[in-house]
Amino acid sequence: MPEVLIRWTENPIIRTSDCKPSTAGLEVACVLNPGAFEYKGRIGLLLRVAERPLAKQGQVATCVLDEHSPGGVKPVYYRLDDPQLSRDDPRVMSYAGNPFLTTLSHLRLAWSHDGRHFEIEPEPVLRGQGLLQTFGIEDCRVQWIDDKYWLTYTAVSEAGVAVAMSSTRDWLSFEHHGVIFPPHNKDCALFPRKINGAYWALHRPSGARIGGHNIWIANSPDLCHFGDHRCLARSRDGFFDSERIGANASPIETDAGWLLLYHGADQKSRYGLGAMLLDRDQPWKVIGRTNEPILAPMADYETSGFFNQVVFSNGHIVRGDQIDVYYGAADQVICGSSARLTDILGSIVPHQ
Amino acid sequence: MPEVLIRWTENPIIRTSDCKPSTAGLEVACVLNPGAFEYKGRIGLLLRVAERPLAKQGQVATCVLDEHSPGGVKPVYYRLDDPQLSRDDPRVMSYAGNPFLTTLSHLRLAWSHDGRHFEIEPEPVLRGQGLLQTFGIEDCRVQWIDDKYWLTYTAVSEAGVAVAMSSTRDWLSFEHHGVIFPPHNKDCALFPRKINGAYWALHRPSGARIGGHNIWIANSPDLCHFGDHRCLARSRDGFFDSERIGANASPIETDAGWLLLYHGADQKSRYGLGAMLLDRDQPWKVIGRTNEPILAPMADYETSGFFNQVVFSNGHIVRGDQIDVYYGAADQVICGSSARLTDILGSIVPHQ
Secondary structure, three states: OOOOOEEOOOOOOEOHHHOOOOOOOEEEEEEEEEEEEEEOOEEEEEEEEEEEEOOOOOEEEEEEEOOOOHHHEEEEEEEOOOOOEEOOOOOEEEEOOEEEEOOEEEEEEEEEOOOOOOEEOOOOOEOOOOOOOOOEEEEEEEEEEOOEEEEEEEEEEOOEEEEEEEEEOOOOOEEEEEEEEOOOEEEEEEOOOOEOOEEEEEEEEEOOOOOOEOEEEEEEOOOOOEEEEEEEEOOOOOOOOOOEEEEOOOOEEEOOEEEEEEEEEOOOOOEEEEEEEEOOOOOOOEEEEOOOOOEOOOOHHHHOOOOOOEEEEEEEEEEOOEEEEEEEEOOOEEEEEEEEHHHHHHOOEEOO | OOOOOEEOOOOOOEOHHHOOOOOOOEEEEEEEEEEEEEEOOEEEEEEEEEEEEOOOOOEEEEEEEOOOOHHHEEEEEEEOOOOOEEOOOOOEEEEOOEEEEOOEEEEEEEEEOOOOOOEEOOOOOEOOOOOOOOOEEEEEEEEEEOOEEEEEEEEEEOOEEEEEEEEEOOOOOEEEEEEEEOOOEEEEEEOOOOEOOEEEEEEEEEOOOOOOEOEEEEEEOOOOOEEEEEEEEOOOOOOOOOOEEEEOOOOEEEOOEEEEEEEEEOOOOOEEEEEEEEOOOOOOOEEEEOOOOOEOOOOHHHHOOOOOOEEEEEEEEEEOOEEEEEEEEOOOEEEEEEEEHHHHHHOOEEOO
């Protein structure tokens, strides 16, 4: 079955060389996984920019946020031949058994009039702050609900990987609402309106020995306190999403139900995009799901990069029946793709 | 430093032989980890009863909840020499890579007039129900708040290990509030009253690669929806609680602050009890903590059993300066111990 999402010919639309480092002495290793929204007639992307110090010969370098260091960033260097250093994943390494990230991410705004050509702001709009974000903030979803934009993003620190939330009306001042889902959790997408009198969120907790990496749903009276968590959908043995799944951005309301785009990875950590349809009034019920990815890593910029074989999305723009899906490719650059919602809905296989 | 908690001479006070199986064909493997409360002049314990089918020669047996099976319990047998079977922990095994528990737990009431001699009800008061509890429910904390008892317990299923909540006024009818903390989470203890206009809970999420097993605190407008999660206290390298920590039952209000008893385990999974003191008005601030356990596995019934080297508590009764701490010993039997709150407070080392 052919993919439903059509790549843009100008991909990648944003590369690391387009993005200035936030701090002297750092390099931009990846610019990826943007949230997407509309504001005053423009398309905004909220980029994840992943940085690290320039490494010297024979060393590996990363950095963490530290209010006592110059510029708030503390570089960390290790000798490559240090036996206490373990580097089996491009994204995470550990020293003396203590894991940490290989890059430090912040969020940065980029603006466009046509949704394809972006001007990137020179400074971060949001950096990690406090003890729960010392390893940075990542992969922000943006959704307008009621009267402001709500931002849900991954907050990483020694204390774990959690979901934090902020809100803004003008992209200049922000209110911070703290951690809404404790570790280990990622991939939080808010529904754009109340359903049955409550706000709803999708999130992706991870089990320890039991449980896996599945999409859950919860509701809230105020968007800040969540309860009644239920497992919405699980990874599927033998499919492209056999190991882990997580929501893209907010579900899209259609006559058929809530259309949820999501990412799925297999045992080899190959990340593709899928879609499922949720009941419009009972969003914890899955009506159907694609059996094949609607986008899978195939282009060079998707198969090879900072972390190979990845297409990952947390931002899209919907206009009528048309959706533009922004995505991170190989965890290194930003690309775009488009489809008709009708075609995505047509690729969903109803549950028996 | 000597232990602060004094064991009762009649320990264990409840053994597996005291407890009838809930279902024909099952045996009680463990009776452990009781919640404790007072009701109409009696002491109530809410026992965790862990059962399994009697295994035939050369087999291992467990069971899961299944509404389509007779009695609601589906037995599962595996041949011990099946190469797909993995049994490296007495509590968890896996088949073909799918983990499950070696026993199925329910909650059962026991009543006493003196707090030491208990009459155990013949039937479970709460069994697992629904898809998020197919592997049972465990380790219930009980706390009276406002106008009823609130029960927080571990709910286990293929979808993971989570915290679920129910409430009751009469121990006959229950209201179920679903999962309040998604996987991987355990050891939830509620504060007995509002602080600064909000309800508060301690819980113990677990990280995947990053984060460990630490005590977090969250607040709620209604006890059912939680937010503003913060990491309260972490495991400590080189101490008895170097690998994982989790709250016992509800914190105890004292003039000095909230006294929290907790369990800590080291890298060898040896579980002891410790104590910490939290600020009375800002309960996310730790004032001090014991450096030595106030109870550690030493008695025969603590060092050897279903899972060796464990003392674990999720229930206590406080009367004036006196505390009776009920605890599971070696994950197999129930014991009691006592101390003066003054002595526990005196063992806490203030933070510098």
